[in-house]
Amino acid sequence: MRRNAIVGGLAERLEVPGEALGELRVQTAGRTALVENHRGLLSLGEESIVIAGGRGRRLTLRGTGLRVQAMTKKEMLICGTLQAVEWD
Numbered sequence: 001m002r003r004n005a006i007v008g009g010l011a012e013r014l015e016v017p018g019e020a021l022g023e024l025r026v027q028t029a030g031r032t033a034l035v036e037n038h039r040g041l042l043s044l045g046e047e048s049i050v051i052a053g054g055r056g057r058r059l060t061l062r063g064t065g066l067r068v069q070a071m072t073k074k075e076m077l078i079c080g081t082l083q084a085v086e087w088d
Contacts, residue, residue, distance in 0.1 A: 024053030033061055033078040058088040
């Protein structure tokens with residue numbers, strides 16, 4: 001079972017938000033992706049962006065014209081044409 005499934009299930013059972021358990025989350029809508037609970041950028045390019053998560057996890061967004069629109073300590077807004085979201 002994948003860690004995100006375990007953490008997500010645990011968060012539901014405990015009735016706490018996933019971010020309280022340090023879970024890296026991504027929500028996509030149209031040409032944007034909102035990444036929550038990130039640990040920073042590992043790689044930045046117009047065709048791929050690699051984002052660090054907790055416990056060695058990595059999230060790779062692939063597409064065209066990708067850019068970081070906004071970033072805070074906990075959230076990152078990615079814009080562009082998204083083609084794939086990959087977890088490592």
